[in-house]
Amino acid sequence: MSQTYLRWLLPALLLTTVPALAQRTTPTQSRKKSAAAGWPTKAPAVVTASPRALVVSVGDTGKSAFVVPQVQLPVAAAASRINQYLVDAALGEDLEMLPEPLTAASGLRQALAEYETNGQSGFVGTSYEVLYNDNYLLSVALTAEYMGAYPSSSVRHATFDLRTGRLLQVRDLLADTLALRRRWQQSINRRIEAHLAALPASYPELDTAMLADVRQRLHWNESTRTATLEANDPRFYDFALTPFGLTLYYDFGFPHVILALQPETDYLFPYADLKAWLKPKGPLEFRR
Template sequence: MKQLTRWLLGVGVVLGARLPDVAQTQPGEQAQVYTVTNDGAGGNFHLPQVRLANTAVARRINRQLLGLVTDYSSAIDSTASPRRQLTQLARECCYDEESRSWLAAGSGLTGMTYEVLLNQNYLLSFQFQREDQGLAQPGTSHLTFDLRTGRLLTLAELVADAPAQLERRLGYAISRRLHDELANVVANYGDDSTMIAHVAQLYGISEWNTTPQAALRLDMGNGSGGDPYESRLHLTEFALRPNALLLFYSVGMSRLNFEFLPDETYVFPYTRLQPRPLLQPIAQASASKKK
């Protein structure tokens, strides 16, 4: 009897204890993302589509996602299912009607793949990589949606930092990275001045000194002049991760030079930005995880 009493008291303590708070996901706060692919042996199209409680918003997002590839063709039946549209696109790029066979590489846009970078707090951010003539291209493209409305968001709607300031910070980061990359080339090809000069030209560096202190001076100057990369920057290409804003800068070069291709992604933690209300919940969640 005493054992039964102690057991009942123990159960009462457990039931009466306050359970830890668990964050609840609100309807529509996250999208259900699924992949649509093309039929047939040609093409490599893997496009995201979303499901949301608000079907009108989901349709708006899905049309924009499909448009990434279907807008390249006027022969696509926009009333067909997404899979059917991708199959039509694959046949157009990669099927030879005369020989009635699929081409090994295809022509023009032959594929698209994607990655979900962020899907929380009513924000959905994608990264896409396209294939041309069967070959993956080095640069990526990005779309970020408001899951409440289905609108594509601009950077100015997410951060309050002045565009000129962000461009300057990105320009300095690009300059530092390219000088570091050139220093690696010098380390690997130190006896080949022609190769070093060639890579410097690819990076748009007309003069260089590969010591860290000199590279820093080249990056920062005396603070009065503009950054050499600033005029080439466009802040329309961005994406979101749970802990940072991503900005991008691709160095154009032929496939023969891809061994010298630097990473195009530049990471700006939310703690070093001024998030607007749309982005503040994600920035606050990221800061809480670091504590």
């Protein structure tokens, strides 16, 4: 148990984007004439945070599958903070050597170089999915792909406040995280119990020893019908926002060869169930 930038794109990089943000309109010619005649003019609009981010993809020319998300926002400082974290999470966590400075362009060059040096194995690709992008909140899933004796992947999640560019934690969203942890523990117990009950029918080839091994990896106590987790577990290391609710993730870390025997790792908590715990004046206050 995871941006404005067009000026530095290299010719070798391919940019995929969606339509640009609408520009603020300029005063009409008639308004200019009125101002010249001495009529009062409206104060210039102040650039404020957008309720949504413009998310673009920066990737290579097709030799491999490295794609990094970057955002564009009216507030450049907020975009810069988000973009730096996205590069760190998408590339920096897996590169053998970190370029200085680490940007989307330098990180992609390094990833491609290591990909070729390592014989197209090891860290072989990145991708992303936008899970939520509204109400001044952006939540992204970042997937890293690896190739060794067998293919594998890891997923990291990140949620940002678009007003400031700050990376959010669960405690920024909920005033009562202890209540949520208790509810989460109950959900984990129910899922494990249902999963263990279904395993013999789903995998009839499993013998008694293998089933016992799965129970042990799940820390399952048959007498109390609970998973005996470590102190303060499950922890809020990884979470995401979606249009439907808050999703928490708990992975028991099964090895690849028996990964199919692990329960699903995502736990969705609808916003309606979180109302009593939402932080007053927090990023999710509009859900109260």
